[in-house]
Amino acid sequence: MDSIDIRILKLLESNARMTASEISGIVRLSVPACSERLKKLESSGVIKQYTTIIDNRYLKKTMTAMMFVSLERPRFTDKFVEAVNAEGDVLECHYLAGDFDYLLKIVTENTDTLERLLNRIKSVQGVQKTRTIVVLSTVKNNYSVSLGDGTDA
Amino acid sequence: MDSIDIRILKLLESNARMTASEISGIVRLSVPACSERLKKLESSGVIKQYTTIIDNRYLKKTMTAMMFVSLERPRFTDKFVEAVNAEGDVLECHYLAGDFDYLLKIVTENTDTLERLLNRIKSVQGVQKTRTIVVLSTVKNNYSVSLGDGTDA
DNA sequence: CTTGAAACGCGAGAATC
DNA sequence: GATTCTCGCGTTTCAAG
Numbered sequence: 442m443d444s445i446d447i448r449i450l451k452l453l454e455s456n457a458r459m460t461a462s463e464i465s466g467i468v469r470l471s472v473p474a475c476s477e478r479l480k481k482l483e484s485s486g487v488i489k490q491y492t493t494i495i496d497n498r499y500l501k502k503t504m505t506a507m508m509f510v511s512l513e514r515p516r517f518t519d520k521f522v523e524a525v526n527a528e529g530d531v532l533e534c535h536y537l538a539g540d541f542d543y544l545l546k547i548v549t550e551n552t553d554t555l556e557r558l559l560n561r562i563k564s565v566q567g568v569q570k571t572r573t574i575v576v577l578s579t580v581k582n583n584y585s586v587s588l589g590d591g592t593d594a
Numbered sequence: 595m596d597s598i599d600i601r602i603l604k605l606l607e608s609n610a611r612m613t614a615s616e617i618s619g620i621v622r623l624s625v626p627a628c629s630e631r632l633k634k635l636e637s638s639g640v641i642k643q644y645t646t647i648i649d650n651r652y653l654k655k656t657m658t659a660m661m662f663v664s665l666e667r668p669r670f671t672d673k674f675v676e677a678v679n680a681e682g683d684v685l686e687c688h689y690l691a692g693d694f695d696y697l698l699k700i701v702t703e704n705t706d707t708l709e710r711l712l713n714r715i716k717s718v719q720g721v722q723k724t725r726t727i728v729v730l731s732t733v734k735n736n737y738s739v740s741l742g743d744g745t746d747a
Numbered sequence: 748c749t750t751g752a753a754a755c756g757c758g759a760g761a762a763t764c
Numbered sequence: 765g766a767t768t769c770t771c772g773c774g775t776t777t778c779a780a781g
Contacts, residue, residue, distance in 0.1 A: 500739050522733050574690050576697075577690065582686050
């Protein structure tokens with residue numbers, strides 16, 4: 442992982458469909474050299490996934506909320522994790538070191554669907570306490586750590 | 595946006611580098627028809643971005659934290675947003691309807707870098723109160739809303 | 748929407764420096 | 765690492781149905 446790899450990753454971060462020849466032109470490497478680096482970054486696991494970000498507006502999911510959840514006992518964890526994974530509107534679920542056990546990031550249609558989701562979460566066995574915070578607007582939303590300008594690292 | 599579009603989006607969500615001919619084979623459409631749908635999904639803004647998810651482990655950023663921030667007055671917003679955007683380790687920033695004004699999702703190296711980041715945030719003009727919660731593990735981490743199986747919507 | 752054809756560009760591999 | 769060449773495939777654009 443040298444600075445050229447970082448620059449390649451940065452380019453792919455901004456556009457995952459960039460071709461090897463496009464990249465080679467920008468980072469000033471030959472196409473085969475670029476292809477090889479690409480394959481290594483993929484096979485080594487540095488590149489976890491190429492994904493597509495879909496505008497939630499077109500899916501009518503314009504409401505974001507954060508939901509804290511506490512479980513009665515750790516033995517309810519498996520059921521809870523299962524339930525969370527089954528909920529398509531729950532994008533993230535983090536296990537916390539703090540007052541609450543979990544933080545869920547939710548993207549859903551409206552207050553109705555949020556209410557129903559909240560009720561489903563509350564009915565999961567072992568869920569003791571929840572606290573939901575509505576997001577008014579999202580100022581920043583990156584999907585991966587910033588990679589700097591490639592001059593360092 | 596019919597069910598075929600949904601299926602195409604689903605495929606691109608799982609792998610943004612899928613070619614039009616690969617997609618056409620799966621959704622049982624001709625290649626030109628697929629290409630056209632792709633271009634429409636891109637130009638209409640349904641597809642916001644093709645991005646690459648990089649494993650934070652390889653960037654040595656293995657620590658995740660959630661930071662709540664309150665500002666004294668709304669007039670400090672611009673400076674704060676600017677500061678947040680300049681911080682590479684701050685992946686998300688949401689404006690909240692609640693006790694705190696903002697929630698920041700942070701991915702950083704270790705407690706040292708988190709401490710320094712916290713201090714930088716605290717020194718931003720107008721920052722009144724913060725509360726930082728360390729994430730122990732991440733159970734679920736999707737980047738876009740789930741699209742179902744394409745049989746509906 | 749389909750098929751089919753032509754032209755172009757890209758990616759993979761081998762050979763070479 | 766760079767280059768060059770070749771081969772096969774994907775993409776785009778056209779036609780016609």
